[in-house]
């Protein structure tokens with residue numbers, strides 16, 4: 001918490017004096033100048049804005065491996081290493097063991113004053129279009145993730161996961177074969193986004209202590225409702241096989257643990273429902289395709305504090 005406050009104070013001090021750099025190209029849009037400073041947000045330990053305390057781990061290694069491969073494979077994944085929604089699509093292509101070109105997009109302004117240069121200020125769509133034309137052709141709203149598979153363009157994380165499952169019709173299947181189970185997988189995947197994630201982020205970003213506490217209790221209750229819908233044996237939501245529900249929750253659970261602990265001292269309760277969730281987390285975390293997307297925890301935590309700065313500034 002103290003660190004977040006210091007970061008916010010630093011942001012306010014610096015705001016008035018330094019220009020904002022938005023990437024490696026010089027552009028301007030409606031009086032919004034993007035400086036040709038060749039500054040890019042840190043992608044790996046060779047980049048100038050990489051913090052020396054960060055260690056390249058599974059996720060960074062997967063990215064390096066994919067970036068070293070061909071750039072123009074028929075399947076392209078437009079993604080951001082820090083985005084939980086994008087991580088869903090990333091897990092999907094890794095689970096299916098597909099060959100794909102990894103295309104890193106940073107849809108936010110770059111500001112070298114912050115860890116890795118990351119901010120939470122979205123670039124205007126026109127700027128994104130100029131910087132990443134192929135990405136915007138694949139994702140008309142300018143949000144990651146999206147995929148382009150031989151000209152099939154799909155966006156929205158859960159739709160991307162379902163598209164990958166149907167287009168690459170081999171195990172592991174993200175949607176079961178029986179219609180009712182498919183429906184349940186969709187229902188619980190939406191529940192993850194609409195209920196569990198929602199209340200975690202309210203808890204995290206709410207300033208009023210009473211409202212913050214209330215949101216935490218609602219978050220725990222939504223987690224319990226989810227846990228009671230999980231198969232008893234597990235370890236995954238449906239049982240021994242993974243499904244879209246596991247893919248939907250995993251990137252967010254990672255953030256609940258890492259970010260919740262760092263910024264809110266969040267401790268998960270120790271009851272039976274949370275034990276089931278812990279068993280699920282440990283199994284999912286050990287699956288090679290899920291593990292392949294786990295980036296350096298300190299790097300993710302440092303980047304996520306940009307949310308707090310962004311909200312503080314936009315509320316002034």
Ligand SMILES: N[C@@H](CCC(=O)N[C@@H](CS)C(=O)NCC(=O)O)C(=O)O
Nearest residue numbers: 083085107122142143144145156157
């Ligand atoms: N509902 C979308 C949400 C995707 C999303 O919010 N992505 C963020 C990054 S985490 C983004 O691209 N933000 C860019 C912007 O706001 O302009 C999904 O499930 O794919």
